[in-house]
Amino acid sequence: MSRVGGLLDVIDVSKSYAASGKHIDVLRDISFSIDKPEVVSIVGPSGCGKSTLLRIIVGFLPPTKGKVLHHGEEVKGVDLGMSLVFQNFALFPWLSVQDNVLIGLEHVQIPHEQKVEKAHHVIQEVGLEGFEEATPKELSGGMKQRVGLARALVRDPEILLMDEPFSSLDALTAETLRNDVLRVWADKSLAPNVVVMVTHNIEEAVYMSDRVLVLSSRPGRVIEDYQVRLTRPRDRRSPEFYKCVDEITSLFT
Amino acid sequence: MAVPNGGLAFPNVHMSRVIGLMEILNDNLGSIELSKVSKDYLLDLDELLPVVDSAELLGFVKADQGILKLTSEGALFISMNPRNKKAYLQKKMMALELFRKAVEIVNSAGGCIPRRAFLVELAKRYPLASSELVDWIIYYGRLSLLLRYDSQLEMIWVMSKQ
Amino acid sequence: MLLSVLFAVIVGMAAARRKRVGRVLIAILDILQSVPILGFFPAAIFFFVLLYGNVWGVEMAAVFLIFTSMAWNMAFSVYESVTTIPDELLEVSEVFGLSPWRRFTTLYLPATVPRLVYNMLLSWAGGWYFLTAAEIIAFGAANYALPGLGRFIAQSASTYSWLDLGAGIVVLVAVILTIEYLLWHPLEVYSERFKYESTGSQIVRPVVGPMMIGHRIAHSRGFVRLRGRLLRRTAVLSAIISKSGRLLGSIVGRRLFHKKAFKRAVALIVTAVVLLILYDVSPDLLRGTRYLVEDTTKLMSSSDMMKEMYSLPVYLGYSVSRLAAAYVISVVWTIPVAYLIGRSERAMSVVLPFFEVVASIPGIAYFPLILVLLLDFSWGPNLASVVLVLTGMQWYLLFNVVAGMRSIPNELSEASNMFGLKGTRLWKVLILPVIAPTFVTGSITAWGGGWNALIVSEYIAFTDRTIRLPGLGGFLDAATFVYGNIALMLIGLFVMSAFIITLNSLVWHRLYSWVSGKYKMEIGT
Numbered sequence: 001m002s003r004v005g006g007l008l009d010v011i012d013v014s015k016s017y018a019a020s021g022k023h024i025d026v027l028r029d030i031s032f033s034i035d036k037p038e039v040v041s042i043v044g045p046s047g048c049g050k051s052t053l054l055r056i057i058v059g060f061l062p063p064t065k066g067k068v069l070h071h072g073e074e075v076k077g078v079d080l081g082m083s084l085v086f087q088n089f090a091l092f093p094w095l096s097v098q099d100n101v102l103i104g105l106e107h108v109q110i111p112h113e114q115k116v117e118k119a120h121h122v123i124q125e126v127g128l129e130g131f132e133e134a135t136p137k138e139l140s141g142g143m144k145q146r147v148g149l150a151r152a153l154v155r156d157p158e159i160l161l162m163d164e165p166f167s168s169l170d171a172l173t174a175e176t177l178r179n180d181v182l183r184v185w186a187d188k189s190l191a192p193n194v195v196v197m198v199t200h201n202i203e204e205a206v207y208m209s210d211r212v213l214v215l216s217s218r219p220g221r222v223i224e225d226y227q228v229r230l231t232r233p234r235d236r237r238s239p240e241f242y243k244c245v246d247e248i249t250s251l252f253t
Numbered sequence: 254m255a256v257p258n259g260g261l262a263f264p265n266v267h268m269s270r271v272i273g274l275m276e277i278l279n280d281n282l283g284s285i286e287l288s289k290v291s292k293d294y295l296l297d298l299d300e301l302l303p304v305v306d307s308a309e310l311l312g313f314v315k316a317d318q319g320i321l322k323l324t325s326e327g328a329l330f331i332s333m334n335p336r337n338k339k340a341y342l343q344k345k346m347m348a349l350e351l352f353r354k355a356v357e358i359v360n361s362a363g364g365c366i367p368r369r370a371f372l373v374e375l376a377k378r379y380p381l382a383s384s385e386l387v388d389w390i391i392y393y394g395r396l397s398l399l400l401r402y403d404s405q406l407e408m409i410w411v412m413s414k415q
Numbered sequence: 416m417l418l419s420v421l422f423a424v425i426v427g428m429a430a431a432r433r434k435r436v437g438r439v440l441i442a443i444l445d446i447l448q449s450v451p452i453l454g455f456f457p458a459a460i461f462f463f464v465l466l467y468g469n470v471w472g473v474e475m476a477a478v479f480l481i482f483t484s485m486a487w488n489m490a491f492s493v494y495e496s497v498t499t500i501p502d503e504l505l506e507v508s509e510v511f512g513l514s515p516w517r518r519f520t521t522l523y524l525p526a527t528v529p530r531l532v533y534n535m536l537l538s539w540a541g542g543w544y545f546l547t548a549a550e551i552i553a554f555g556a557a558n559y560a561l562p563g564l565g566r567f568i569a570q571s572a573s574t575y576s577w578l579d580l581g582a583g584i585v586v587l588v589a590v591i592l593t594i595e596y597l598l599w600h601p602l603e604v605y606s607e608r609f610k611y612e613s614t615g616s617q618i619v620r621p622v623v624g625p626m627m628i629g630h631r632i633a634h635s636r637g638f639v640r641l642r643g644r645l646l647r648r649t650a651v652l653s654a655i656i657s658k659s660g661r662l663l664g665s666i667v668g669r670r671l672f673h674k675k676a677f678k679r680a681v682a683l684i685v686t687a688v689v690l691l692i693l694y695d696v697s698p699d700l701l702r703g704t705r706y707l708v709e710d711t712t713k714l715m716s717s718s719d720m721m722k723e724m725y726s727l728p729v730y731l732g733y734s735v736s737r738l739a740a741a742y743v744i745s746v747v748w749t750i751p752v753a754y755l756i757g758r759s760e761r762a763m764s765v766v767l768p769f770f771e772v773v774a775s776i777p778g779i780a781y782f783p784l785i786l787v788l789l790l791d792f793s794w795g796p797n798l799a800s801v802v803l804v805l806t807g808m809q810w811y812l813l814f815n816v817v818a819g820m821r822s823i824p825n826e827l828s829e830a831s832n833m834f835g836l837k838g839t840r841l842w843k844v845l846i847l848p849v850i851a852p853t854f855v856t857g858s859i860t861a862w863g864g865g866w867n868a869l870i871v872s873e874y875i876a877f878t879d880r881t882i883r884l885p886g887l888g889g890f891l892d893a894a895t896f897v898y899g900n901i902a903l904m905l906i907g908l909f910v911m912s913a914f915i916i917t918l919n920s921l922v923w924h925r926l927y928s929w930v931s932g933k934y935k936m937e938i939g940t
Contacts, residue, residue, distance in 0.1 A: 060832060084833050090826035094848050094934055103844070107835035127335055130395035135404055142269040151834070171294040172273030172304065179276065236280065 007194060008034040008159060012066035015052055025219035026052050032213060032225060037193035039185060041205035044215030045252060050198045053220065054163050057196065058084050080107055083152035085162040089144040091136045097123065097147050098132040104151040122154045126180065142173035153184065156191040163198050178208060206244045207234055214251045224251055261379055263351045264307030265389050268396055271308045275331050278314065278323040287319050311345055342397040354378055355390050356399065359411045368407040711902040720903055723890060727910050734886040738865050741804035745861060749813040757820025767817065774810035782872065796884055800872035807868030808861040815857025819850030851934045859923045866915065887911050
């Protein structure tokens with residue numbers, strides 16, 4: 001039974017592992033749907049399986065039970081309409097920025113010149129114009145993550161998934177990058193429509209998202225699907241902001 | 254991390270940190286105490302001060318007795334779209350004496366020069382010049398689309414202005 | 416083994432502490448390490464026998480051989496360990512005024528333990544290889560015989576008594592395995608605690624299944640008690656030494672250690688000792704040179720020997736082509752297998768230990784068998800030689816490449832999966848660049864091991880006939896056992912060493928710098 005118009009449906013997803021005779025439940029009965037353009041954060045204590053959930057959505061890992069639907073079709077293996085940004089950037093150290101971004105188009109069947117054009121365009125979008133031939137060694141952490149972002153965006157995915165994308169960056173750089181991601185998302189002429197982000201930083205979640213899914217500790221279950229009804233741009237020092245952060249934090253205890 | 258340029262007037266932090274600082278200022282209505290930034294964002298002064306210095310050099314921020322203020326230029330800059338930001342940055346770079354000289358050096362070598370030779374020439378005019386300074390010149394050059402660099406060949410080019 | 420440990424510690428530390436001495440020593444060690452030891456063995460036998468008579472001479476030659484196989488590696492590892500001691504620890508020992516001996520025991524020695532143990536393990540395994548080779552070679556030269564397993568094996572092979580041969584091999588394997596499990600693994604596990612890195616670095620051996628034995632032994636009460644007792648005994652010893660050292664120090668005054676006069680005095684004593692040794696050895700040396708001169712004249716006058724000498728380049732060519740063939744075969748099978756092993760945990764814990772066991776059996780043990788089987792084919796001996804060289808090469812390559820495969824960062828694999836890198840693209844973009852450095856290291860060691868195997872493989876004596884292949888090894892063995900001419904031997908050794916050293920510097924070292932520059936993985940790229 002698929003939901004009509006559901007962009008992304010996660011239905012009763014559970015995941016468990018059997019390791020050295022022991023049975024470990026990582027996720028249990030996770031269900032939620034996204035059916036309009038929005039930013040969703042997934043937060044929870046460490047070890048609660050948020051990264052695992054992300055990888056199930058993207059198609060890396062199969063759920064032990066339940067399924068993930070993208071526009072009504074079950075996700076099996078990697079889906080062209082989704083892209084992932086990694087916590088530690090996952091760039092190939094021996095490829096230039098441009099070549100790294102081009103990897104994002106590996107799946108796509110278009111002539112090479114078009115690929116290069118698209119890569120250039122998205123490199124510009126993330127503010128790395130001028131660095132196309134640089135290698136990751138020459139880049140700062142923030143710049144590397146921009147490459148990761150560019151690579152994820154270059155194939156115009158409908159859903160952008162991010163796994164703790166800013167946790168390896170310093171506070172100032174992370175701030176800039178968060179705003180850049182929001183800008184890209186808000187821009188109607190660019191994909192993606194939906195952003196799903198895993199983070200352990202609740203303030204970050206409240207700053208960026210429309211919804212915050214709070215997971216419990218292992219085995220992870222959805223405790224709450226919290227709606228953030230603040231208008232953007234959001235003011236971190238406003239009392240409403242604090243209230244949201246407090247409310248979510250209290251769900252952990 | 255403070256990178257001593259030996260007192261040479263050139264920014265020595267990545268642009269995203271400068272912008273980050275500017276956005277914090279923007280959130281705080283254009284003015285905030287340095288100590289508050291340090292406390293709220295868990296950054297020690299060792300990290301913050303170079304960012305402040307670089308931001309001042311670029312004319313985006315003014316520091317006065319522990320209080321940071323966003324200049325009108327700064328406020329303008331962060332509201333720009335990426336394209337205009339680049340153009341603005343180009344103007345700013347060429348307004349810095351050190352960068353102008355750097356571009357001169359590359360031009361007088363025919364528009365293209367090996368990194369080592371570049372450092373030698375630079376040191377002639379600025380005896381305190383170091384390899385790190387060259388890194389920052391290259392970084393800001395690339396960022397403002399005024400320079401090109403190939404790390405394999407270790408060659409610096411001048412780009413025609415856009 | 417003990418000799419080499421001592422040597423390694425002394426030389427390694429000397430190299431690490433004094434920069435200039437270090438550079439010279441390292442260069443020498445580098446050369447020594449690359450020259451195949453077995454090439455020297457016939458010459459060594461000859462030499463030692465000449466000087467010290469039949470029985471002792473051969474034993475000494477064997478010990479010398481094994482020593483050389485172990486010492487260089489270990490000295491290197493000591494050097495590496497000492498130079499990588501974190502600076503802070505060095506400073507601490509300075510600040511708290513630790514006397515030199517204390518510094519030695521609490522800082523330097525523990526620093527060297529992990530690598531040293533690992534190397535001792537490898538050296539021991541290598542030692543078996545050389546030992547059996549030594550005993551077999553010694554046997555091949557009918558006059559010289561070393562009692563031992565190797566000789567038993569060689570004897571049975573040459574008399575075509577297969578049952579004996581089989582028994583010999585089984586015994587050999589059993590002994591190797593027992594020592595491995597009872598001694599080395601526990602030691603390895605124990606040495607883990609001396610590692611500096613907080614992230615436990617991977618030992619290539621997984622701790623599963625049969626390896627658990629090593630763990631259990633290491634943590635068993637018996638072992639711990641034994642260890643405790645040993646440590647206490649040595650603690651007493653080291654306390655005595657440190658006390659006397661301190662006493663000496665206080666008498667002499669700490670400042671004096673740095674005084675020039677003191678240093679000069681020490682240098683004087685050392686030179687005196689060296690001169691004494693030289694004096695003692697010189698009559699033997701004189702005798703040796705006399706033989707050398709005699710033999711050179713003999714060489715010049717014998718047309719047979721001259722012919723051999725002129726054929727040297729040809730021999731070299733044959734040898735190198737055998738090596739190259741074995742290398743290509745190794746590469747072709749190890750890379751796919753390493754890939755398969757690297758990507759599955761299960762394979763790691765099952766297949767890898769199996770390979771390790773197979774790898775520790777010296778190929779030399781069953782070489783005679785293979786040779787005889789293939790004798791009837793005209794290309795038989797050549798093939799057998801290549802096979803033996805293979806056994807000397809492939810394991811180095813395999814284990815190194817497996818380590819490389821394991822070092823592929825998870826995130827990069829996920830990214831490759833995410834963006835659809837498959838097949839040849841995946842290999843080109845991800846796998847080959849990541850394993851490139853380990854592949855080159857593996858190749859370098861593989862060739863090193865290959866040379867040794869090659870030399871053994873080109874000459875073998877049975878009771879009814881001797882088989883000699885055109886090649887460097889054959890030449891060397893012939894020079895020793897057929898012609899008995901030192902000059903000829905030396906020429907062969909020289910050619911071999913020169914070739915290997917040139918190959919190393921022109922090809923391998925350059926390749927390694929290029930590869931590690933381009934493909935080095937930073938932590939957290």
